[in-house]
Amino acid sequence: MHAARQALEYAARALGFSALGVARADANQGTQLQDWLAAGEHAGMRWMERHLPARLCPELVLPGVQRVVMLTYEYARRDARRVRGRVARYAQGEDYHKLLAGKLADLDETLSFYGGQQRCFSDSGPVSERFFAQEAGLGWRGRNGLLIRPQRGSYCFLACILTTLELPCDTPQPARCGNCRRCEEACPTHALHDGQCDARRCLSYWSIEARGEAMPPEQAAAAGDRLYGCDICQEVCPWNRPRPEPTIDLHLLMPAMLRDLTTEQMEQLDAETFNDLFAGSPLRRIGAEHLRRNAARVAAAGNETD
Ligand code: B12
Ligand code: SF4
Ligand code: SF4
Known part of the structure; x- marks a missing residue:
């Protein structure tokens, strides 16, 4: 083997x-x-x-x-977006x-x-x-x-x-978080506990997975300009400190369409245009209505801070 x-x-x-x-x-x-x-x-x-x-x-x-x-x-x-409304890194391409x-x-x-x-x-x-x-x-x-x-x-x-093949196995590595708790402390909705994430509190859940339900006020207040997904608990992790960027598959880089599409434009998208623009993007799975809702929330959060 x-x-x-x-x-x-x-x-x-x-x-x-x-x-x-x-x-x-x-x-x-x-x-x-x-x-x-x-x-x-x-x-x-x-x-x-x-x-x-x-x-x-x-x-x-x-x-x-x-x-x-x-x-x-x-x-x-x-993060490749040029306009307001953050998209989680994993979903950019x-x-x-x-x-x-x-x-x-x-x-x-x-x-x-x-x-x-x-x-x-x-x-x-x-x-x-x-x-x-x-x-x-x-x-x-x-x-x-x-x-x-x-x-x-x-x-x-x-x-x-x-x-079904009995391939040779590898050995697990020990955890190396030590005393660090930056992710738990940085999570704006306190979703992390005991190494688990409570999806009921998580912005990623509310901006992607939640179907037909509006984001609760506590999450909406904490979400700021997060349009799709959330990377906060990764951004603060010392193991993700800037280091030479690995070579990235070109298919996973953000297309110009998504880089420059404003939340105001997203709020106007009808289902057909949404399907055309987002064909092949992970954002397509949430559908036009959910994207419009997310965009309206981000725009409103922007107006509050202006
Ligand atoms: C459901 C899901 C979500 C949900 C729920 C998150 C959660 N709490 O798990 C939501 C929508 C919130 C979500 C968000 C995100 N997700 Co997600 N998600 C998943 C999915 C589909 C299942 C995860 C799951 O099973 N959760 C339930 C928990 C209880 O299971 P678990 O943590 O794996 O625990 C199991 C074991 O680990 C074990 N266990 C846990 N601790 C211990 C300790 C011991 C001692 C033992 C013996 C066992 C054990 O118990 C369980 C046994 O079955 C996976 C893909 C997959 N099929 O695994 C992607 C996945 C975990 N997600 C991923 C990503 C990227 C994200 C986000 C970063 C996306 C974003 N930027 O918005 C966020 C991060 C949120 C976070 N901090 O967890 C990646 C993670 C990549 C990585 N480097 O780890 C995955 C693996 C998808 C992929 N294939 O790339 N996600
Ligand atoms: S993805 Fe965001 S909201 Fe969810 S656990 Fe991480 S920091 Fe908290
Ligand atoms: S920020 Fe990173 S190193 Fe620190 S506790 Fe969280 S996952 Fe571990």
Whole structure:
């Protein structure tokens, strides 16, 4: 199985992934996910309840699974918007679900050559990606809940391959947050506790995932010019300090259309124009109405501070 792993590493590098690690599929996930769901911290994301059995048992996702291969893919660290209304760094370029799906299909093919059966996901399947990334030795889970790599910080996508091959595994790294609590202290809505994020309080949830519900006043007051997503708990993390910017896939750089589109223009978008402009962007998933609502909130916050 060393040969299969070597071939996989080679192919992953060629496809632009920045790191790869392997964990046992039956690694003990503890009870954090159940506790988080039982406390209602998943807010309106009911699909997380439905996925619970599969999340805890990868065998239900791929019978015969032995390993979870975890990969990282870098996105830009610079905020490229030229006008008011911040967009989370991960969402600045093309839709990463599609971009990574093609690359994962190539890696699936590589492992098939060695007799493996695979299922691949990136933020698209019932797999606890941060848990397995830590188990696979790619980094540790910070107090902001995210996977942090000692050399590269947390600005990366995670992707995973469940495989029936018994690839050699990696060793988890110790957590290196030490006494730091900057993310917890900086979170404007106090969403972080015990290394978990309470989605009911999180600006990322309210500006992206919440469907048909307006942002509660406490979150709206704290959101400022955050139009889509929130990077505050990453911006303050010392492991994300400026360092040479890694080479970023051109598909993940912000197109001029999004760089210059003002919140006033967004408020005017009809569904058709929205679909045309945002085809291929992660922002498309929230739909025209939610974007207009976010834009109106950002514009109103701007008027208050003028
Ligand atoms: C739901 C979700 C959200 C929700 C809820 C966030 C949350 N509280 O988890 C919302 C919409 C709020 C959100 C926001 C963001 N998200 Co999000 N999100 C997810 C998703 C789909 C599931 C996460 C999840 O399962 N949460 C539930 C919690 C309880 O699970 P968990 O933390 O993984 O815990 C499990 C294990 O870790 C274990 N565990 C935890 N601690 C411990 C300790 C021990 C000792 C043990 C044994 C086990 C254990 O328990 C659980 C077992 O199943 C993942 C993709 C995926 N499929 O994993 C992306 C993902 C985590 N998100 C991501 C990103 C980028 C973000 C944002 C930064 C986006 C933004 N800029 O706006 C923010 C950051 C917010 C934050 N600080 O967490 C990336 C993270 C990349 C990274 N470097 O870590 C992911 C991995 C998507 C991807 N493929 O790239 N997200
Ligand atoms: S994404 Fe923003 S609101 Fe959510 S936990 Fe991080 S800092 Fe808090
Ligand atoms: S800000 Fe500090 S506590 Fe939070 S994840 Fe980074 S190192 Fe850990």
